Amino acid sequence: MAVSVLILGGGVGGLSAAHELVERGFAVTVLEQRDVPGGKARSVEVPGSAQPPMLPLPGEHGFRFFPGFYRHVIDTMARIPAAGGGSVAGHLAAASLEMLARMGKPPIELPPHQPHSLPELRRVLRTLFGADTGLSDDDIGFFALKVWQLMTACPERALHEFENQSWLAFMDAANRSPAFNEYFVDGLTRCLVAARADKANVRAGGVVLTQLFYGMFDHSTPLDRLLDGPTSPVWITPWRTYLESRGVHFEFGRTVAAIECDGRRVTGVAAAAADGSVQQRQADHYVCALPVETTAPLITPALLQADPALAGIGRIAGDVYDMVGIQFYLPDTDVPLVHGHLSLIDSPWALTGISQRQFWPGVDFARLGDGHVGGVLSIDISDWDTPGLCFPGPGGRNLTARQCRPEQVALDVWTQLRRSLVPASGPNPLPAALPRWFIDPGVRFDPTLVANDSRLFVNLVGSWQYRPEAATAVPNLVLASDYVRTNTNLATMEAANEAARRAVNALIARSGVAAAPCAIWPLHTPEVLKPFIEADCLLWKAGLPWRGAVA
Ligand SMILES: Cc1cc2nc3c(=O)[nH]c(=O)nc-3n(C[C@H](O)[C@H](O)[C@H](O)COP(=O)(O)OP(=O)(O)OC[C@H]3O[C@@H](n4cnc5c(N)ncnc54)[C@H](O)[C@@H]3O)c2cc1C
Incomplete structure (x- = not known):
């Protein structure tokens, strides 16, 4: 049996x-x-959003991202x-572009593939670290050094040093410029997972950062994949x-x-x-x-x-922390903001998002809801404890997402989106009127957030x-x-x-069942880095600090 x-x-x-x-x-x-x-990871149909033969609006607890290293x-x-x-x-559909949107500044666009030529590489770096970021050469050099440290430290050092260090401390945030903190300390941790720079450990964040980085230089797999339907x-x-x-x-x-x-x-x-x-x-x-x-x-x-x-x-x-999605159902016309994931790097609530319709060729939008859905914008809110933009609260500070009623959450998110997507000329791509929106009913408001049945574990x-x-x-x-x-x-x-x-x-x-074990893979380490890691293993065994060079 x-x-x-x-x-x-x-x-x-x-x-x-x-x-x-x-x-x-x-x-x-x-x-x-x-x-x-x-x-x-389940989809959540919006209750009462359609009468047969129409189909319910597609909702979800949060959008799905399948990076190339999975x-x-x-x-x-x-x-x-x-x-x-x-x-x-x-x-799985491949995205072709990632966008870092910024309030009052043009977005930074990052192609999710390896630059194929030197001019393209220069263009990527210049766009990424342009003067309007406020990042100095020293900031960029220091960040590059820290990433190099993550890439070339031996596993024992990662386990015993990085595991016990916050991102904030590792990045020496207290002694860096405001721009460095904005982009490389808060921006990176807040938008990746529901993490906080002062609490998340460097080892966990470093894994994602370095794996995403290696993915940029891997031709075989797209850096960013998502599903072609709910x-x-x-x-x-x-x-x-x-x-x-x-x-x-x-x-x-x-x-x-x-x-x-x-x-x-x-x-x-x-x-x-x-x-x-x-x-x-x-x-x-x-x-x-x-x-x-x-x-x-x-x-x-x-x-x-x-x-x-x-x-x-x-x-x-x-x-466990609150990272929660909200979906906006754009009336009649879609607004495909970017063909990939969007990160609103300086938005108060650490918003990330995706314009879904462009990836959903098989979804008959004419049959959804009231038949007038032009597109679905799915946004994750990763920070529920920073004051938003719209609603004055106690002590002269605006209300945080946690202090808002759900309709206030929706309006503040919409405002943060519109302010982050101001084009150089012409009208805002997003309509001024708040569209229909949806938050997973597993997140309960009474009248503000009281419970979330799908909290996310964060590696502290x-x-x-x-x-x-x-x-x-x-x-x-x-x-x-x-x-x-x-x-x-x-x-x-x-x-x-x-x-x-x-x-x-x-x-x-x-x-005792005679069955083959399941395959388990290590994380990818590029061959070129292995000598550096081996050199650091020797330093670690000798009780010496990381040097980042082959001995
Ligand atoms: C907003 C958000 C966005 C995310 N985006 C991504 C992403 O883009 N890419 C990615 O890789 N990961 C993402 N994640 C993380 C990912 O969704 C989770 O890490 C993963 O789905 C967890 O799977 P699990 O099976 O461990 O836990 P769960 O998904 O929590 O599954 C546990 C199951 O147990 C059930 N259950 C709970 N209690 C009981 C009980 N007492 N009795 C019986 N059943 C019970 C639950 O109903 C649930 O079905 C995201 C998470 C969030 C919150």
């Missing part, structure tokens, strides 16, 4: 684990509290059949269909309320249904693919007896020591979520997928 596995949570981590397990002959059941899979989640997508033939990886229709729903066709059993509306343990092994799980009834569920193995803040309250003394290291989950459960300074391995010391429990220790090391779909692969590999080894 097949070895049975109960997967707790049906986000990217849980679905990835289900995929790897069912293809290896395990009997898989997924318990998911929502009525759909996908977790933070391998694990892309490999999984390539193994999910798409409705029209091929795989869902075929639904996430659930083009990816998550075909995934569920495929998994069900292979025998995965989904139980929706089941909230895991307890993981029971006899002090050695997990003996069962208590799952509550919507009507309040609680069911006991048993399996040979358990994969916990719940978010860190949901997992922490389930760690009981009995589980800690079986694996004392699980106490670390409680230490990092509070390291020194948090690696508390983060668990996918393979716990409990013989029949593994972890498969974005906060688990991975090479990816940043809470993303890629990390959730890598964690699931690690979890499944541990489970295979423990179950």
